[in-house]
Amino acid sequence: xxxxxxxxxxxxxxxxxxxxxxxxxxxxxxxxxxxxxxxxxxxxxxxxxxxxxxxxxxxxxxxxxxxxxxxxxxxxxxxxxxxxxxxxxxxxxxxxxxxxxxxxxxxxxxxxxxxxxxxxxxxxxxxxxxxxxxxxxxxxxxxxxxxxxxxxxxxxxxxxxxxxxxxxxxxxxxxxxxxxxxxxxxxxxxxxxxxxxxxxxxxxxxxxxxxxxxxxxxxxxxxxxxxxxxxxxxxxxxxxxxxxxxxxxxxxxxxxxxxxxxxxxxxxxxxxxxxxxxxxxxxxxxxxxxxxxxxxxxxxxxxxxxxxxxxxxxxxxxxxxxxxxxxxxxxxxxxxxxxxxxxxxxxxxxxxxxxxxxxxxxxxxxxxxxxxxxxxxxxxxxxxxxxxxxxxxxxxxxxxxxxxxxxxxxxxxxxxxxxxxxxxxxxxxxxxxxxxxxxxxxxxxxxxxxxxxxxxxxxxxxxxxxxxxxxx
Amino acid sequence: xxxxxxxxxxxxxxxxxxxxxxxxxxxxxxxxxxxxxxxxxxxxxxxxxxxxxxxxxxxxxxxxxxxxxxxxxxxxxxxxxxxxxxxxxxxxxxxxxxxxxxxxxxxxxxxxxxxxxxxxxxxxxxxxxxxxxxxxxxxxxxxxxxxxxxxxxxxxxxxxxxxxxxxxxxxxxxxxxxxxxxxxxxxxxxxxxxxxxxxxxxxxxxxxxxxxxxxxxxxxxxxxxxxxxxxxxxxxxxxxxxxxxxxxxxxxxxxxxxxxxxxxxxxxxxxxxxxxxxxxxxxxxxxxxxxxxxxxxxxxxxxxxxxxxxxxxxxxxxxxxxxxxxxxxxxxxxxxxxxxxxxxxxxxxxxxxxxxxxxxxxxxxxxxxxxxxxxxxxxxxxxxxxxxxxxxxxxxxxxxxxxxxxxxxxxxxxxxxxxxxxxxxxxxxxxxxxxxxxxxxxxxxxxxxxxxxxxxxxxxxxxxxxxxxxxx
Numbered sequence: 001x002x003x004x005x006x007x008x009x010x011x012x013x014x015x016x017x018x019x020x021x022x023x024x025x026x027x028x029x030x031x032x033x034x035x036x037x038x039x040x041x042x043x044x045x046x047x048x049x050x051x052x053x054x055x056x057x058x059x060x061x062x063x064x065x066x067x068x069x070x071x072x073x074x075x076x077x078x079x080x081x082x083x084x085x086x087x088x089x090x091x092x093x094x095x096x097x098x099x100x101x102x103x104x105x106x107x108x109x110x111x112x113x114x115x116x117x118x119x120x121x122x123x124x125x126x127x128x129x130x131x132x133x134x135x136x137x138x139x140x141x142x143x144x145x146x147x148x149x150x151x152x153x154x155x156x157x158x159x160x161x162x163x164x165x166x167x168x169x170x171x172x173x174x175x176x177x178x179x180x181x182x183x184x185x186x187x188x189x190x191x192x193x194x195x196x197x198x199x200x201x202x203x204x205x206x207x208x209x210x211x212x213x214x215x216x217x218x219x220x221x222x223x224x225x226x227x228x229x230x231x232x233x234x235x236x237x238x239x240x241x242x243x244x245x246x247x248x249x250x251x252x253x254x255x256x257x258x259x260x261x262x263x264x265x266x267x268x269x270x271x272x273x274x275x276x277x278x279x280x281x282x283x284x285x286x287x288x289x290x291x292x293x294x295x296x297x298x299x300x301x302x303x304x305x306x307x308x309x310x311x312x313x314x315x316x317x318x319x320x321x322x323x324x325x326x327x328x329x330x331x332x333x334x335x336x337x338x339x340x341x342x343x344x345x346x347x348x349x350x351x352x353x354x355x356x357x358x359x360x361x362x363x364x365x366x367x368x369x370x371x372x373x374x375x376x377x378x379x380x381x382x383x384x385x386x387x388x389x390x391x392x393x394x395x396x397x398x399x400x401x402x403x404x405x406x407x408x409x410x411x412x413x414x415x416x417x418x419x420x421x422x423x424x425x426x427x428x429x430x431x432x433x434x435x436x437x438x439x440x441x442x443x444x445x446x447x448x449x450x451x452x453x454x455x456x457x458x459x460x461x462x463x464x465x466x467x468x469x470x471x472x
Numbered sequence: 473x474x475x476x477x478x479x480x481x482x483x484x485x486x487x488x489x490x491x492x493x494x495x496x497x498x499x500x501x502x503x504x505x506x507x508x509x510x511x512x513x514x515x516x517x518x519x520x521x522x523x524x525x526x527x528x529x530x531x532x533x534x535x536x537x538x539x540x541x542x543x544x545x546x547x548x549x550x551x552x553x554x555x556x557x558x559x560x561x562x563x564x565x566x567x568x569x570x571x572x573x574x575x576x577x578x579x580x581x582x583x584x585x586x587x588x589x590x591x592x593x594x595x596x597x598x599x600x601x602x603x604x605x606x607x608x609x610x611x612x613x614x615x616x617x618x619x620x621x622x623x624x625x626x627x628x629x630x631x632x633x634x635x636x637x638x639x640x641x642x643x644x645x646x647x648x649x650x651x652x653x654x655x656x657x658x659x660x661x662x663x664x665x666x667x668x669x670x671x672x673x674x675x676x677x678x679x680x681x682x683x684x685x686x687x688x689x690x691x692x693x694x695x696x697x698x699x700x701x702x703x704x705x706x707x708x709x710x711x712x713x714x715x716x717x718x719x720x721x722x723x724x725x726x727x728x729x730x731x732x733x734x735x736x737x738x739x740x741x742x743x744x745x746x747x748x749x750x751x752x753x754x755x756x757x758x759x760x761x762x763x764x765x766x767x768x769x770x771x772x773x774x775x776x777x778x779x780x781x782x783x784x785x786x787x788x789x790x791x792x793x794x795x796x797x798x799x800x801x802x803x804x805x806x807x808x809x810x811x812x813x814x815x816x817x818x819x820x821x822x823x824x825x826x827x828x829x830x831x832x833x834x835x836x837x838x839x840x841x842x843x844x845x846x847x848x849x850x851x852x853x854x855x856x857x858x859x860x861x862x863x864x865x866x867x868x869x870x871x872x873x874x875x876x877x878x879x880x881x882x883x884x885x886x887x888x889x890x891x892x893x894x895x896x897x898x899x900x901x902x903x904x905x906x907x908x909x910x911x912x913x914x915x916x917x918x919x920x921x922x923x924x925x926x927x928x929x930x931x932x933x934x935x936x937x938x939x940x941x942x943x944x
Contacts, residue, residue, distance in 0.1 A: 090780020273667035
């Protein structure tokens with residue numbers, strides 16, 4: 001893998017903003033009829049003029065600071081000229097020289113198990129184009145329709161240096177970027193098309209290809225894996241990789257060459273005279289003061305404050321919502337160590353298994369479960385069953401589930417009674433154990449568990465059975 | 473004149489007055505109007521007769537250039553590609569006019585997309601000069617100037633990118649002002665060269681221009697280049713005279729290439745101002761000879777991008793069978809644009825192309841800065857500059873249309889003003905035969921009050937604004 005070179009360009013919709021980049025149209029278009037979130041400005045009607053959404057630039061600067069970028073003294077917009085039906089002005093307002101932010105980095109865990117910085121070349125702002133819609137599939141549709149609802153959505157394009165060496169690292173980078181954006185509350189990754197990736201891929205010494213418009217994190221891993229395999233196969237057969245733009249076909253999981261009529265694009269960038277130069281350096285101190293604790297800092301704090309392992313801290317801080325959930329549970333229960341294990345190891349696993357987010361689970365429920373555990377009212381096995389039942393909507397709160405599933409821990413007397421009975425009933429097994437068979441002991445433990453219908457603590461039962469058998 | 477008209481309309485019927493204008497227009501052979509809004513205008517006049525409004529322009533009819541967006545009235549820039557386009561919104565200036573009670577009569581002919589100085593490149597054919605119908609009215613706001621000079625409308629709005637208000641004002645013997653860049657909102661003005669153009673009035677008198685400016689000037693948050701905090705009460709102080717005023721005579725604006733009648737009339741005007749108490753001195757604007765080249769590079773570059781949106785997809789010309797995207801929009805643009813527009817788009821595209829950008833566009837921007845500095849330096853010595861508006865009187869229809877370079881040369885005294893962003897007015901100052909001659913008065917940025925005060929003093933002391941073309 002060490003000979004693979006990957007660089008990413010990530011288009012992030014700053015979709016936590018209320019209005020579009022250059023007009024007052026609402027950004028909440030996702031469930032609206034086509035072309036209902038438009039105005040003369042985002043439709044590019046003759047005579048309309050753009051006005052910069054100051055808040056969007058503030059969000060952009062916020063991201064730049066969080067990525068440890070240098071924020072330019074002044075920033076301004078350019079026109080990127082090309083013809084396409086989703087681009088109603090025939091140019092996209094974007095940035096070129098003097099982008100908002102340059103020279104940053106994001107820390108990720110490399111494939112070699114060592115953390116390192118992936119350099120960010122730049123982050124610049126632009127407007128999203130509209131969206132082409134085909135009735136049925138692209139091949140079979142008789143015509144194409146355009147929906148301009150997305151047109152003018154504020155986009156931040158983050159460009160990395162070619163520092164990534166595998167699809168897995170690319171994924172780790174994107175996960176970290178998403179995490180930071182959500183920490184900053186500028187981005188909601190759950191909305192369709194909120195993050196789109198272009199990837200540059202080459203093998204050391206070879207030409208690079210650009211795979212465009214990959215949506216979804218799994219898509220990035222798949223597209224990159226395919227492209228690397230394709231390039232390696234070419235290399236094996238001594239065929240040169242052609243420097244070109246390729247499209248990722250999500251259905252067939254392959255990349256295909258996009259044959260463009262003209263050679264290199266000439267976007268004829270030039271300054272957008274309808275917009276003023278922004279002297280943003282003076283905005284920075286105020287924006288910096290609003291930066292929240294970011295994932296890396298939170299992770300370090302968790303290790304120190306809650307005395308947890310770094311792995312646990314990393315896991316719990318990977319998403320702002322999970323980290324907040326954890327701290328809320330600790331605050332309410334005052335059980336940091338138990339909270340760590342039960343949230344990072346158990347709850348997160350159950351959520352992932354069901355493809356659910358932490359929002360599917362209530363802080364109070366976690367607190368109840370932990371407290372019942374500590375008081376010995378339920379067993380660890382019972383706690384897992386409660387979590388599953390809550391996630392599968394088979395009960396409304398932990399106490400009710402304990403009752404309905406009969407998970408209350410059996411009384412010691414009842415357990416003792418069951419142990420005596422089991423030993424008495426299974427004389428053969430007792431004899432086998434005494435003859436050296438450990439499995440025989442397990443059989444007796446199983447009988448006790450059956451008698452107590454799982455309410456007994458298995459470890460405790462094992463201890464009692466052993467004591468009883470050895471005593472006799 | 474407009475104030476007089478206003479008081480007349482308090483006693484006479486506005487509807488009858490307007491009906492007489494429309495009768496005249498319908499019989500007219502000037503071809504100044506292209507689209508009439510007769511029905512809505514007469515209805516508005518009827519309402520006015522019933523209930524006289526309080527607005528500054530209550531009941532005053534006005535003609536609007538085809539490139540200024542009017543809600544519900546076709547706005548086609550005299551181009552085939554925009555035929556049938558009816559804007560769903562009003563330009564800022566139209567909102568202002570309506571708010572003050574003005575009545576929109578209809579739209580006036582222009583050079584296609586304002587590209588020309590003769591109104592001959594219009595898809596509707598040329599407008600005629602009311603003083604000599606074999607001559608052009610100037611351009612690009614030729615329709616607006618002709619209908620005012622020809623008595624078909626009491627006032628009009630035009631737009632000035634490189635002289636497009638002042639040139640036709642000069643050729644038609646009326647007053648025309650190009651305001652300081654940023655003084656009048658461009659929101660709704662269909663862009664030709666957005667860093668250069670301003671909307672300006674075309675009227676019979678300086679006072680009328682001042683009156684219209686009071687209505688249309690001022691900050692508009694929808695235009696990011698719109699200036700804040702300007703005092704726009706141009707009527708007050710208009711009669712304060714020119715005693716002590718220092719006039720600069722830019723030596724580069726006289727001599728070779730200037731028609732003898734024009735030069736004589738302008739010098740007589742300067743001496744007239746001197747007799748009114750002003751003094752004059754020669755000044756130099758040393759970079760004048762580079763202005764035309766810089767202007768055309770900038771204007772064409774911006775035009776190539778501004779006109780990219782006209783692809784027939786959302787509005788305007790849509791003819792023939794739809795094929796794939798590139799074929800269809802190419803065919804529409806081939807059919808919809810006239811030869812001058814195509815020439816400027818192609819040259820502008822070339823100037824912005826990779827490898828040429830630095831040689832042409834950037835160079836032109838550098839020249840622009842030098843020209844602006846010329847003016848700033850001159851205005852340290854003098855209060856105002858005076859020159860011919862056009863080096864020649866109106867030329868014959870067809871005389872120069874096949875010689876674009878000689879047409880471009882005619883803009884030599886008007887384009888530097890747009891490059892510098894300063895205001896300039898053209899006022900009638902004499903005749904060459906029966907063709908009017910215009911005096912150009914240029915002021916520093918936001919020096920409209922001085923410019924208009926000087927023009928008003930000159931007008932009050934001369935009879936030229938009272939002359940009426942024989943055709944009327």
